[in-house]
Amino acid sequence: MDSYLSPLEEGDSLELFDESGLIFRSGGKWLHPLFEAEAFLKGYEVKGMLSVHDSIAGCAAAFLGVRLGVRHVNIDMISDAAIEVYKRHGVEVHYTKRVERIKCVTETMISPDMAVDEAYKALRRKAGLTTGIPLRIDNLSFSYGSKKILDGLSLYLEKGDAVLLEGENGSGKTTLLRLILGLEKASSGQILYDGSPVPPPIGYVKQFKEGQGFPFSCREVVALTLPGGTVDRDGEVELALRRTGAWHLADRRFFSLSGGEKARVDLARVLASKAKLLLLDEPTASLDKESRIRFADMISSLSTDEMPTMILVNHDRLLSEALSWPRLHLEGGRLA
Amino acid sequence: MLSLLMLAPVQRALVALLFAGASFPLAGVMVIRLNMLLLRYTLMHALLLAGAVSLALELPQLPLYIIVSVFTVMLMLRLSRRGGMDLGLSSAFLMVLAVALAALITQVADVPSKDTLELLWGSPFTIHGVELAAFIALSILIIAYTVAFRKRIMLLFFDRDVAYTSSRHMVLHEDAMVFLTAFAVTLSMRFIGALLIDALLLLPAVCALKRARSVKGLLVSSSLIGLIVSLTGFLLSLAFDLPPSGMTALASAVAYILIPRRKED
Numbered sequence: 010m011d012s013y014l015s016p017l018e019e020g021d022s023l024e025l026f027d028e029s030g031l032i033f034r035s036g037g038k039w040l041h042p043l044f045e046a047e048a049f050l051k052g053y054e055v056k057g058m059l060s061v062h063d064s065i066a067g068c069a070a071a072f073l074g075v076r077l078g079v080r081h082v083n084i085d086m087i088s089d090a091a092i093e094v095y096k097r098h099g100v101e102v103h104y105t106k107r108v109e110r111i112k113c114v115t116e117t118m119i120s121p122d123m124a125v126d127e128a129y130k131a132l133r134r135k136a137g138l139t140t141g142i143p144l145r146i147d148n149l150s151f152s153y154g155s156k157k158i159l160d161g162l163s164l165y166l167e168k169g170d171a172v173l174l175e176g177e178n179g180s181g182k183t184t185l186l187r188l189i190l191g192l193e194k195a196s197s198g199q200i201l202y203d204g205s206p207v208p209p210p211i212g213y214v215k216q217f218k219e220g221q222g223f224p225f226s227c228r229e230v231v232a233l234t235l236p237g238g239t240v241d242r243d244g245e246v247e248l249a250l251r252r253t254g255a256w257h258l259a260d261r262r263f264f265s266l267s268g269g270e271k272a273r274v275d276l277a278r279v280l281a282s283k284a285k286l287l288l289l290d291e292p293t294a295s296l297d298k299e300s301r302i303r304f305a306d307m308i309s310s311l312s313t314d315e316m317p318t319m320i321l322v323n324h325d326r327l328l329s330e331a332l333s334w335p336r337l338h339l340e341g342g343r344l345a
Numbered sequence: 346m347l348s349l350l351m352l353a354p355v356q357r358a359l360v361a362l363l364f365a366g367a368s369f370p371l372a373g374v375m376v377i378r379l380n381m382l383l384l385r386y387t388l389m390h391a392l393l394l395a396g397a398v399s400l401a402l403e404l405p406q407l408p409l410y411i412i413v414s415v416f417t418v419m420l421m422l423r424l425s426r427r428g429g430m431d432l433g434l435s436s437a438f439l440m441v442l443a444v445a446l447a448a449l450i451t452q453v454a455d456v457p458s459k460d461t462l463e464l465l466w467g468s469p470f471t472i473h474g475v476e477l478a479a480f481i482a483l484s485i486l487i488i489a490y491t492v493a494f495r496k497r498i499m500l501l502f503f504d505r506d507v508a509y510t511s512s513r514h515m516v517l518h519e520d521a522m523v524f525l526t527a528f529a530v531t532l533s534m535r536f537i538g539a540l541l542i543d544a545l546l547l548l549p550a551v552c553a554l555k556r557a558r559s560v561k562g563l564l565v566s567s568s569l570i571g572l573i574v575s576l577t578g579f580l581l582s583l584a585f586d587l588p589p590s591g592m593t594a595l596a597s598a599v600a601y602i603l604i605p606r607r608k609e610d
Contacts, residue, residue: 190510211510223378225503226559233500234511262558282511 013060028057043073067111072128093121139169141318142203142285149198160342169316176339212284225263234282249281269300289321305331358469364484366575370567373550383436390443391417401454414531541590548597
């Protein structure tokens, strides 16, 4: 039970325990052992409470431990900020040596009063563990005939950024998405995807209005945009459908599903595609309240766990509040 | 009936129908999903135009048919991409234009309109060696294309925007499907008749739509139904000495009536 209080085995920098004993060990440096532990736990069913013995922990390691769900820690060298983070989140702390601060850039980048998910996203980005790509839009203009829709719009999103795009009907939100998707050509300006003007495969979630009666099974829909070279296609499809809680719909006809079910299956398709850039056009527009809450949870965990770069066109107040992403307001052809 | 089956024209007709039965319904699924229902009417009218030109200028018919069909399809695609029309609207526009030009040429060049209209009514028994080879080649091409590019075809069937943002070269596949369908319609109209085109192109796909739970299932069952109705129709036509086009169309219609619709999920 208290194995985490014993000294680390030689070569180990982190050991992870549950009620069954030692379940994971790593000799890695910096925050990598904690990210490795996170990956390990995705495929492991924890028995009882998690405990950690770590060689060194600053504020960043403390946040990662909290996010893992660790309840007890034993740290050989710990910073004041780390103790504050652990205590704020109800983690029992043991340590050998306490210092004012750890000499690491993350100690200044992260402060103990940050939200756990906010700190976690910043650390994933620092560790290069985001799946997203940077998106740069420079001075973009677009007109339908003589009507100017976008007027010199500029935007920069770092890899893994997620934003809500809001604005009145007809303000150009969908046009902006279609320009980013490469479905329309801008009058002037440019869009760079990770430095390239060529759009990569983009995960696009839209509202489906057509297609009633065409017999796509949900399994087929999710398999449509799997990356080329995927070996276990059936396995990937099942995993994605399970992640969005839609596995039981696998053999149903996609276009006969309700709006909420369709949204879950289409999100599974986008997850399975491993797209680095996701554009979602009012994905909750036709959903009931329960489905909207569920959708917000799925999107929120996607933006935190995998961090693709995401733009979500939104009119839904409930979604805005649930996601608490930065909001961009489109007005007069520009972003405010 | 067995003695009839020993005749070379009957054998050629049977082979042509079996290949068309197995492959054309695949193009039929494309026609239904990509809103190309008017395409075959447009091509029928384009063939009237080609026929009128051929008779007026005494030019060989088949090359002219193919040239006019290709030109019509290219114009249709251009109108639908740059003219703000969908495939249905651009087909309707060109259909009217083609028949108007055909009527003018018929009048100006004093071509008998009855001769022009007869061009629409082919018969499978008139197929000769080279024509049969072209027919088989087209059938194999349709099946091979569908198998080789199933994923991209399905992406376009699912949603055009999603297809264009998920994979490159989708415009080429969209064009390929339109051209394959156009060639199927053009060759069929000349060799097996306008009536048989709908019976083989559309009805098996419509029958399969009643039962299919997946697009893969839809493609496979369309092809099987096409094969069965073309064989049944052909054998019945020999047994009762009736036109194969009419009997195949009848077999397709009976299949549509007999196949029950699957209950929605």
